[in-house]
Amino acid sequence: MLKRASLPLFEGSDWDFALIQRIYDAVESIALGDLKLDVYPNQIEIISAEQMLDAYSSTGMPLFYKHWSFGKQFAANEMLYRKGLRGLAYELVINSVPCINYIMQENSATLQTLVIAHAAFGHNHFFKNNYAFRQWTDAEGILDYLDFAKSFIASCEERYGQQAVERLLDCAHALMHQGVHRHPRVRARDLKAEAAREAQRQAYRDQIYDDLWRTLPAEPKAPEVKADERRQALNLPQENILYFLEKTGPRLEPWQREILRIVRLIAQYFYPQRQTKVMNEGCATWCHYQIMTKLHERGLITDGSFLEFLQSHTNVVYQPNYDSPQFNGFNPYALGFGIMEDIVRISENPTDEDREWFPDFAGKGDGIGVLKDVWANYRDESFIAQFLSPRMIRHWRLFRVADKQSESKLNVAAIHDERGYRRIRRALAREYDVGRQEPDIQIVDVNLTGDRALVLEHLVADGMLLDENDTRMVLQNLANLWGYEVRLRELNAADRKELKTHIRQPQLQA
Incomplete structure (x- = not known):
């Protein structure tokens, strides 16, 4: 039987740090004990509205x-917030x-x-x-690497001038x-080691530097190389433009290459978040709904608090219909x-249609187990392509419209039949394919x-x-970095x- 607490964790809206600790302990007990979540150690920090605006302006990094x-960006966000034209997030979380x-x-x-x-x-x-975060990010090293990046760029400003560094960062x-590798080549980079390697590179450059090298006569012109051999030697084609510039840019100084590397590694760190927006927010929303419901069932939050939660939750998951003036995607x-709730329903209480569409897990009764497998092994595109059900398509009243420039009228290309369900699911999944975005x-x-x-x-x-x-504008920045025609x-x-x-x-500047 469910054991209820004799007193709730709190009544009313006020809180202090002792209460935050009790809330955290209660939430952790359910998250780890009931849902069996696997998490990094947490660090909770209380911040003001101004600090949240500051975090917005620097991509949320500490x-x-x-x-x-x-x-x-800070000034623009602050103006909108002060005028009441936008709100702020209740929280911000760092993958570290x-x-x-x-x-x-x-x-x-x-x-x-x-x-x-x-x-x-x-x-x-x-x-x-x-898998995308495990493959592309180094959560253990990111904070140390950001500290290195901040101090390195500050030292470059002192040595080479703020204007020169800002111009380089503008281009990068x-x-x-x-500036990202979209296909796996190596495992996630160890960012702590990356910062240490740069210190070793700089020490080596200082050790071998000799001003007499500039007095040597120019090397004879290299013989012409065939185009195929040239491209093969340079590993072309190359999708990661920043990487190519860092390794090959003929006019870049060592400190400029290192700044390009910093921008490139930070871009790579954020790449999985662009691939998993729906899944990441869906996972967090499903977890908070389960945890808050269990806290209420156990008497740890009052009926009034639960109603306050439901109002916030409902606002978070509100989806206007396609014909609503509020519809914006x-x-x-x-x-x-919605899809994750539907996965649990199919696992525990499937219909005949569900059994036909999802034979691998329909009726098996392990909804949380299926979700954990989904959270670990999919990104938005494959998640929608595999798990958007006919029931969800009907519930959301989805249909596919073909809009061709050569035709004067819109064409409804998929409706609620078996073939239509598959076309709608495939079309929606493609909207979340980073390769198409x-x-x-x-x-x-x-x-x-x-x-x-x-x-x-x-x-x-x-x-x-x-x-x-x-x-x-982008090509101009690229030409300025490259130093020659683009x-x-x-x-x-x-x-x-x-x-x-x-x-x-290029528009080369002194």
Whole structure:
């Protein structure tokens, strides 16, 4: 039988640090004891609204280097917050060891309970167990690496000037989304070791430096190399533009290469979060719902607190219909939570339709076990493609519309029948494919013994060319880093027909 507590953890909205500790202990007991979650050690920090705004401006990281764009973002967010045009998150969580959880001091005791369940155990479990985070991130080393990055960039500002460092960071930030490895090559990088290796590289450079080297005569011009051999030697094509610049950029100094490496590794650290937004928020929302419900069943929170929680939870998972003026795409909290609730239902109380669509786990009775497997082994695209059920499609009233530029009318291409369900599920999953959300741009050639022009290709999918203005600005940053001409060809992915060419020359500054 369920054993109820003689007194709830709190009554009313006020809290103190002793209560936060009791709340954490109660939530932890359910998360680890009942749900069997596997989490990193937690660190809870109480922050003000201004500190939350500051965290927003620096991508939520507790340690970060300085850049003018962060101050600009802080000022914009603060203005909107002060005018009441936007709210702030109840919490912020960092994928690190320990897992740092920022909770707002303005939260009520009920909301503090909710955000601890959501962030300290839901997000924490997902960070520790999902394959994308295990593959691409080093949670144990990220805090030390950020500390190294901050001090290294500060030292570069002192030595080479703030303006030179800011110009370099401007260019690197413009290329961050094109500065990741999208396909596994090696295991997640040890960021502590990476910082130590840079110290060794700098010590070696200082040791071998001799000003007499600059007096030596220039080397004779290297013989021309065949294009295929040249591309093979440079490992082309290359999707990670920052990596190529760091290793090959002919005009970059060692300190500039190290800053590119810093920006690139931080971009790689955030890459799994772009692939798992629906799953990550769905996991945290499902966990907090289960934990808060069990706290209420055991008498640890009052009926009033539970109603306050339900109001917040309902707002979080609200999904307007397609014909609502409020519709602005799919709410990742609602989509993730809805599919995960449906997985548990199918596991424990399936219909005949569910048994046909999900024979591997329908009726097996281990809903939490299925969810843990899903959290560990899927990302948003594959999660939706595998687990969006016909029942969810009907409940959300989903259908597929084909919108072709060559046709004057919209065409309803999939409805609620067996074939339609599969088409709808496949179409929705593709909306969360990072490979389709971001352009496929790769460096394909450069002749380092010739004109040194950097040649890139963009494979155009579904006729979607790059925005002219954005392309011009980003290519200018790339040309400034490379130091020579940059050419970008846009090719039709189907037949490789050239659709457009962009060319930029560097604007070298003293």
